[in-house]
Structure formats: structure tokens, C-alpha cells
Amino acid sequence: MSSYPVMLNLANKKVLVVGGGSIAYRKISGLQDSGASIHVVAQSVDPSIEALEQLGAVNVERKAFESSDLAGAFLIIAATDSIEVNEWISKEAADHQLVNRADRAASGNTIIPSSIKRGKLTIAVSTEGASPKLTKKIKQEIAEKYDESYEAYIDFLHEVRGRVHHSNLSQETKKRLLEQVLEEEYRTSPSKRQHFLYQLEFGFLQDE
Numbered sequence: 036m037s038s039y040p041v042m043l044n045l046a047n048k049k050v051l052v053v054g055g056g057s058i059a060y061r062k063i064s065g066l067q068d069s070g071a072s073i074h075v076v077a078q079s080v081d082p083s084i085e086a087l088e089q090l091g092a093v094n095v096e097r098k099a100f101e102s103s104d105l106a107g108a109f110l111i112i113a114a115t116d117s118i119e120v121n122e123w124i125s126k127e128a129a130d131h132q133l134v135n136r137a138d139r140a141a142s143g144n145t146i147i148p149s150s151i152k153r154g155k156l157t158i159a160v161s162t163e164g165a166s167p168k169l170t171k172k173i174k175q176e177i178a179e180k181y182d183e184s185y186e187a188y189i190d191f192l193h194e195v196r197g198r199v200h201h202s203n204l205s206q207e208t209k210k211r212l213l214e215q216v217l218e219e220e221y222r223t224s225p226s227k228r229q230h231f232l233y234q235l236e237f238g239f240l241q242d243e
């Protein structure tokens with residue numbers, strides 16, 4: 036069996052992180068822009084997590100994990116340094132809850148891939164836990180190829196797509212225009228993008 040990738044909308048969902056060490060911090064960092072309500076349960080937390088608590092970005096309970104902490108959690112991240120506790124967390128979770136285990140990929144039902152974001156573009160990499168080091172290497176290679184310029188470019192593609200779909204152009208022209216903007220020059224040149232939007236707005240991109 037192999038795993039099935041998805042993109043989660045975590046806005047206003049409860050995410051429970053058990054453990055407060057460097058791995059818990061890494062997972063929490065990745066959740067910062069998701070809009071999730073992040074709850075941490077740990078006997079003690081690293082200063083990095085304390086800093087997030089002070090900013091109001093996470094809610095921290097300083098205590099040992101109990102089964103009742105799982106109530107209402109959409110995603111559970113088991114990141115303690117105890118195999119027994121992580122095992123207990125995954126056993127106690129209900130079937131419909133997503134459980135990530137930082138210590139043993141195969142024992143949870145969810146793996147958090149390594150990912151890069153360029154605005155609306157997400158590229159995620161996973162080896163299903165086989166080699167986190169290869170995952171990291173591939174992510175670094177991809178990050179170089181898909182650099183920061185993609186962020187503005189994807190916003191442009193999004194805008195073009197909306198305008199083209201709402202236009203009265205023929206299906207063939209719509210397809211041709213959506214293909215045309217994939218040309219490299221539209222990514223590298225903001226003025227080319229502006230010119231294209233101008234032409235679209237004022238009807239200069241007609242059916243051929």
C-alpha cells in the first residue's frame with residue numbers, strides 16, 4: 036500500500052501537538068500560517084515554543100499527556116521523546132482523527148511532508164519516512180529551481196485565468212491564452228505581465 040497525498044484546510048481546526056522539544060517546534064512552525072488553533076501539551080517546552088506562547092500563537096498546557104486531550108482535535112502530532120507515549124496517543128485517537136508520529140511514520144495515519152511555498156504554489160516531498168535526508172535534499176533542489184519569482188507569477192496566472200474564464204472569447208482562444216502565459220518570459224518580466232493584462236482588459240486578445 037502506498038500513501039495518498041492531500042492538502043488540508045486547517046482554518047479554525049484544533050491541532051494538538053504533544054511534546055515541546057525541537058521537533059514539536061518544527062511542526063508548529065510549519066502550521067503558523069494555516070489558521071489552525073494550535074494546542075501544545077507537554078511537561079516542559081523549549082524557549083522557542085514559549086516565545087510563540089507569549090505572542091498568543093499557541094496555547095500551552097504544561098502537564099503529562101492524557102487521553103482527554105485528544106477531544107476535538109482534527110490533527111494530532113505525537114512528538115514526545117517517549118515511544119510508549121507516542122504509541123499510546125496513536126492508539127487512543129479515534130479512527131477519523133489524523134495522527135502524525137514524529138518517531139515512527141508507519142504507526143500513524145499521516146506523514147507531514149517537507150514542503151516549499153511560493154504564494155499559492157505548494158510543492159511537497161515525502162519518501163514515506165524512508166529517508167528524511169533525501170527528502171530534505173530534494174526539497175532544497177526544488178527550492179532553487181522554483182524561486183521566489185513564482186509567487187508573483189502565480190498570482191498573475193490566477194488573475195489571467197479568472198479574467199479569461201469570464202470573457203466572451205471562444206474556447207480555443209481561452210485555451211491558447213492560458214497556454215501562452217506559461218511561457219518563461221511572463222514569469223521573469225513584470226512588464227510583460229502588465230502588458231498582457233492590459234491587452235486582455237481592453238480586448239486586444241481576440242479570437243484568431
Ligand SMILES: C[C@@]1(CC(=O)O)c2cc3[nH]c(cc4nc(cc5[nH]c(cc(n2)[C@H]1CCC(=O)O)[C@@](C)(CC(=O)O)[C@@H]5CCC(=O)O)C(CC(=O)O)=C4CCC(=O)O)c(CCC(=O)O)c3CC(=O)O
Binds near residue numbers: 160161162
Ligand atoms: C516520518 C517523518 C515525520 C513526520 O511525519 O513528520 C520523519 C521521521 C523521522 N525523522 C528522523 C530523523 C531525521 N529527520 C531529519 C529531518 C527531517 N525529517 C523530516 C520529515 C520526516 N521525518 C517525516 C518523513 C518525511 C518523508 O516522508 O520523507 C523533514 C523532511 C521535515 C520536517 O521534519 O519538518 C526534515 C528535514 C527538514 C528540512 O527540510 O529542513 C533528519 C536530518 C536533519 O535533521 O538534518 C534526521 C536524522 C537523520 C536520519 O535519521 O535519517 C527519524 C529518526 C529519529 C530517531 O532516530 O530517533 C524519524 C522517525 C522514523 O524514521 O520513523
Ligand SMILES: NC(=O)C1=CN([C@@H]2O[C@H](COP(=O)(O)OP(=O)(O)OC[C@H]3O[C@@H](n4cnc5c(N)ncnc54)[C@H](O)[C@@H]3O)[C@@H](O)[C@H]2O)C=CC1
Binds near residue numbers: 056059116
Ligand atoms: N520527524 C523528525 O524529523 C524527527 C523526529 N525525531 C523523533 O522526535 C522525537 C522528539 O524529538 P525532540 O523534539 O528532539 O525531543 P525533546 O527531548 O527535545 O522533547 C521531548 C518533549 O516531549 C515532552 N514529553 C515527554 N513525555 C511526555 C508526556 N508523557 N506528555 C507530554 N509531553 C511529554 C517533553 O516534555 C519534551 O517537551 C524524538 O524522540 C525522535 O523519535 C527525531 C529527529 C527527527
